[in-house]
Amino acid sequence: MKPKTLFLGxxxxxxxxxxxxxxxxxxxxxxxxxxxxxxxxxxxxxNPDIGASTYVLDADSIEALPQGSASSFDQVLFQTPGAxxxxxxxxxxxxxxADLQYRxxxxxxxxxxxxFGPVLDSRIVDKLSVITGTLPAQYGYRTAGIIxxxxxxxxxxxxxxxxxxMGTDSRMNPALTYGGSQGNLNYxxxxxxxxxxxxxxxxxxxxxxxxxxxxxxxxxxxxSYILNPFTRLNVIVGSSISNYSIPNNVNQSAGFQVNGAATxxxxxxxxxxxxxxxxxxxxxxxxxxxxxxxxxxYARWTQTHFHPDAIGDLEYNGLSADINRSDAAVGLxxxxxxxxxxxxxxxxxxxxxxxxxxxxxxxSVFYGSYxxxxxxxxxxxxxxxxxxxxxxxxxxxxxxxxxxxxxTRKLTVNYGLRFDQVNAFVSENQVSPRFGVVYKATAxxxxxxxxxxxxxxxxxxxxSPNTLAKFTGTTGAALNTQDGPVHSERAHSFDAGIIERVDxxxxxxxxxxxxxxxxxxDEGQFGSALLFTPFNYRIGRVMxxxxxxxxxxxxxxxxxxxxxxxxxxxxxxxSQFTFSDPTELDYISGHWIHLDHDQLLTMSSxxxxxxxxxxxxSLDGILGSGLHVGFANGGHxxxxxxxxxxxxxxxxxxADGIDVRLAAENLLDSLYEINDGSGIGITAPHWGPRRTFYxxxxxxx
Numbered sequence: 001m002k003p004k005t006l007f008l009g010x011x012x013x014x015x016x017x018x019x020x021x022x023x024x025x026x027x028x029x030x031x032x033x034x035x036x037x038x039x040x041x042x043x044x045x046x047n048p049d050i051g052a053s054t055y056v057l058d059a060d061s062i063e064a065l066p067q068g069s070a071s072s073f074d075q076v077l078f079q080t081p082g083a084x085x086x087x088x089x090x091x092x093x094x095x096x097x098a099d100l101q102y103r104x105x106x107x108x109x110x111x112x113x114x115x116f117g118p119v120l121d122s123r124i125v126d127k128l129s130v131i132t133g134t135l136p137a138q139y140g141y142r143t144a145g146i147i148x149x150x151x152x153x154x155x156x157x158x159x160x161x162x163x164x165x166m167g168t169d170s171r172m173n174p175a176l177t178y179g180g181s182q183g184n185l186n187y188x189x190x191x192x193x194x195x196x197x198x199x200x201x202x203x204x205x206x207x208x209x210x211x212x213x214x215x216x217x218x219x220x221x222x223x224s225y226i227l228n229p230f231t232r233l234n235v236i237v238g239s240s241i242s243n244y245s246i247p248n249n250v251n252q253s254a255g256f257q258v259n260g261a262a263t264x265x266x267x268x269x270x271x272x273x274x275x276x277x278x279x280x281x282x283x284x285x286x287x288x289x290x291x292x293x294x295x296x297x298y299a300r301w302t303q304t305h306f307h308p309d310a311i312g313d314l315e316y317n318g319l320s321a322d323i324n325r326s327d328a329a330v331g332l333x334x335x336x337x338x339x340x341x342x343x344x345x346x347x348x349x350x351x352x353x354x355x356x357x358x359x360x361x362x363x364s365v366f367y368g369s370y371x372x373x374x375x376x377x378x379x380x381x382x383x384x385x386x387x388x389x390x391x392x393x394x395x396x397x398x399x400x401x402x403x404x405x406x407x408t409r410k411l412t413v414n415y416g417l418r419f420d421q422v423n424a425f426v427s428e429n430q431v432s433p434r435f436g437v438v439y440k441a442t443a444x445x446x447x448x449x450x451x452x453x454x455x456x457x458x459x460x461x462x463x464s465p466n467t468l469a470k471f472t473g474t475t476g477a478a479l480n481t482q483d484g485p486v487h488s489e490r491a492h493s494f495d496a497g498i499i500e501r502v503d504x505x506x507x508x509x510x511x512x513x514x515x516x517x518x519x520x521x522d523e524g525q526f527g528s529a530l531l532f533t534p535f536n537y538r539i540g541r542v543m544x545x546x547x548x549x550x551x552x553x554x555x556x557x558x559x560x561x562x563x564x565x566x567x568x569x570x571x572x573x574x575s576q577f578t579f580s581d582p583t584e585l586d587y588i589s590g591h592w593i594h595l596d597h598d599q600l601l602t603m604s605s606x607x608x609x610x611x612x613x614x615x616x617x618s619l620d621g622i623l624g625s626g627l628h629v630g631f632a633n634g635g636h637x638x639x640x641x642x643x644x645x646x647x648x649x650x651x652x653x654x655a656d657g658i659d660v661r662l663a664a665e666n667l668l669d670s671l672y673e674i675n676d677g678s679g680i681g682i683t684a685p686h687w688g689p690r691r692t693f694y695x696x697x698x699x700x701x
């Protein structure tokens with residue numbers, strides 16, 4: 001039994017395979033397909049979502065979006081309930097900053113310094129589930145949402161596709177996918193390259209931002225080798241390298257002078273950032289009928305290197321910092337399930353991860369000091385270097401045990417415990433009970449509810465190890481020298497919802513949630529580098545309501561999501577040095593305030609219409625009431641909307657033919673600012689995308 005599961009663009013149709021046999025040696029293609037499907041089902045059964053809310057998009061749903069499979073991963077997530085758009089590629093679900101866990105084929109992927117959104121390519125997705133609410137015990141660490149990806153598999157996807165997307169933002173986006181089977185081996189591979197002059201949300205509203213180029217390359221491979229009809233070895237490997245020019249904010253005034261250097265125009269600054277992420281997982285998976293397991297060692301290396309404008313950053317910031325961060329993570333994840341009888345299925349597992357964080361920070365600064373008004377005064381025009389390098393080790397470990405109890409034909413309960421330990425910048429642990437229930441009231445009505453105690457360690461790779469004392473007496477000194485350690489967030493989460501299948505075409509869903517936190521985690525981008533720094537509010541509360549609807553007919557699919565959310569925090573108790581206004585800190589210590597990513601109203605909707613056998617048109621959009629900005633996040637940005645349109649036509653010029661797609665992002669050219677640079681942890685304004693047209697050509701191979 002599953003809780004709320006809505007399908008965007010139609011249901012995933014897969015045959016129910018219950019058994020298979022094979023001779024020794026290479027299997028036939030039908031054997032490979034049947035065994036792969038059965039093992040996929042067994043692997044997915046290791047990760048139940050009882051008591052949670054699940055929103056599902058399949059490959060056809062993604063292909064039906066205006067830009068199809070060329071849609072960025074965040075664009076896909078924006079079409080799910082309550083996903084809030086923010087700058088720098090951020091997606092916020094259920095009123096939380098990040099706190100998203102990405103899994104590929106049931107295996108957790110360690111976090112990267114640059115975040116995971118830009119690393120993934122939508123072309124790899126066969127099915128994407130966004131799981132929220134009170135999660136079962138096997139889900140730990142990041143619990144605002146589980147982005148669970150089942151990749152395409154060569155056992156089902158024979159052949160490949162060549163794609164080329166071009167756009168008025170100087171976009172060139174060629175891509176290749178290919179999959180197939182050979183004997184006991186099946187494989188699926190993708191590769192893509194993106195070049196555009198719109199890389200990061202710019203601080204200005206013009207059609208052509210200053211210095212906003214990007215080049216991004218991504219590769220992904222999934223290999224599966226069937227050892228016998230009940231066991232297989234899976235290999236997942238991926239790589240991403242992205243180069244970003246940091247867009248410039250024009251008409252700014254320099255506040256510092258460099259001896260012998262002319263002032264650089266703020267429109268001519270040349271900052272850039274390079275981000276890399278490389279990961280590999282080898283998983284042994286087996287289904288022995290009554291019990292099944294998956295054992296998966298993994299490794300990931302990420303790097304973010306910010307290159308300053310050596311002179312310009314000194315003139316505008318009094319600090320020019322070359323920051324190079326890398327994190328090497330190795331770990332092991334093991335999951336197992338044992339069907340005791342028709343009523344009970346016991347699942348247990350563990351995860352262990354070791355990180356090595358390497359930070360190289362070379363900053364050019366001047367001698368300087370603060371006056372009584374908190375203004376930095378430069379006392380020398382000759383810059384000098386401050387070197388602040390460090391290496392830090394971190395360990396994360398967790399265990400869980402849970403039981404899925406099918407009490408009656410209509411009622412299923414999942415209950416369990418997990419234990420987590422983190423040893424990094426702080427050493428903390430917690431035992432977390434979890435409880436979820438699903439009640440199938442009628443054939444068309446499903447009710448779910450749950451409770452979860454959660455333990456969320458701060459992202460190890462983002463915690464700043466900088467030594468404040470090294471910058472004392474310089475223009476890089478912090479006005480506020482408080483630096484409380486960043487702690488793990490501990491919370492009580494509650495969730496309840498219902499899904500109603502009105503008829504064969506229409507489904508409706510309603511879900512509510514409440515989270516009460518101690519040491520609520522948030523993140524801010526406080527410096528010029530596109531790196532986030534985590535900090536804690538002493539207490540926090542997040543609550544909300546989500547409504548979903550989907551209508552599917554022969555040629556028409558319509559969906560809509562409406563979310564109300566409120567995320568509040570009180571009293572900042574860590575990384576206080578990042579806040580330059582002591583008055584604001586004092587105010588927050590005694591008042592509840594909105595988190596900067598809090599948005600009261602969020603909507604997403606879309607329609608996909610098949611005109612004939614060769615032509616399909618799609619329209620989707622997002623609406624938001626605006627993020628919070630200003631002193632202590634007391635104000636908020638204006639309401640905004642964005643509509644996107646796509647038309648795809650198949651031309652049967654030969655047996656395979658070609659698909660031609662025309663798309664428009666922000667069709668109405670709505671001019672909106674995501675934030676104005678004045679909120680907590682926001683140092684620059686960011687504007688939403690302007691109207692952009694795309695042409696894409698796709699051909700099967």
